[in-house]
Amino acid sequence: MNDQKVFFGSNIKFMRERTKMSQEDLAGELKIKRSKLSAIENGQTKLPSAEDIINFSAYFKISIDSLFKIDLSKLGGLKMRELEAGNDVYINGSQIRVLAISVDKNNKENMEYVPVKAKAGYRAGFNDPEYIAALPKFNLPSLPEGKTFRMFPTTGDSMLPFPDGCEIVCQYLEDWESLKIQTLCIVILKGEQDFVFKQVTLQPDGLLMESYNSLYKPYVVPVSEVLEIWQYYSYHTIEIPESKDIQNIAALLKEMQSDIRIIKTNL
Incomplete structure (x- = not known):
């Protein structure tokens, strides 16, 4: 026996609020009586008409399955914005941000490497277990277990001092609302910029x-436009740090600070 709980009425009330x-406003928009809307919201109508169901779904731009099966009031603000932006778990035919992983013979998660030549393909295959299994x-x-x-x-110079061509190790971020201000992340986008390495801050x-x-x-x-977010953990590079240049800059800064102190004393 299916004990699936139905959230249609409570979801309609949640979306209206x-x-x-x-109730008068929404009933007017959908051309139904306010008493009918009230009965739907309070669960007094066990089976709304097919026409009403379709109209509610079209008006709020949320799939019928989501209106019936998901308690929208329990979703965070970010996930609600995703739903309203069209990233509906049922419209898309899969759960939001389903992560495909690969494991070794001991059932331990591998760390996959996405080379430059695979960047375009990753956007299409990021949630395909067969594609992920084929990556290096x-x-x-040293990595923490259970993550x-x-x-x-990386490519380019937008994130210097991280050198062009270095390798960024990142941890998968499932809850985007946990992002702190200016968190270093690799962000996988739907557009032409497949990967972006930036300081990321969640905004409305x-x-x-x-x-x-x-x-x-x-x-x-x-x-x-976001497919995945991976939070920075460490980076690896074959470049040798230019220690002499750094030491020279530090020495120059000290000289400048000394000169400034002398100028202030003579004022």
Whole structure:
């Protein structure tokens, strides 16, 4: 026997209140009686008509399955914005951000590596277990257990001092609302920019993306354009740090500070 709980009535009430509408307003928009809407919201109508169901779904732009099967009031603000932006778990035919992983012979998660040449394909196959299983994979003994990690290459100079071509190890971020201000992340986008390595801040209108390099201006990406977020853990590079240059800069800064103190003393 199916004991699936039905949330249709409570969801209609939740969405009406979320959009700051009275029962009279919504009933007028959908051309139904206020008493009928009240009965639906309070669960007094066990089986609304097919026409009413379709009209509610079209008006709120949320799938019929979601209206019936998901308690929308329990979703966080970000997931609600995803639903309203069209990222509906049932409209898309799969759960939001289903993560495909691969494991070794001991059933331990691998860390997959996504090389530059695979970046375009990753966007299409990021939730395909067969595609993920075909990626290069390895393990790092220092990584915390029970977490999912993946390695991505960087390109360009927008995140200097991270050098161009270094490899970024990231932890999969399932709850985007847990992002702190300016969290370093690899963000997988739907558009032409497959991977973006930025400082990420969650805002009401999307994700604010900021570079370390001030020559690159910040911009906002709508949540609906984001496929995955991977939080920075470590990076690896074959470049040798230019210690002499750093030491010379530090020495120059000390000289400048000393000169400034002398000038202030003579004022």
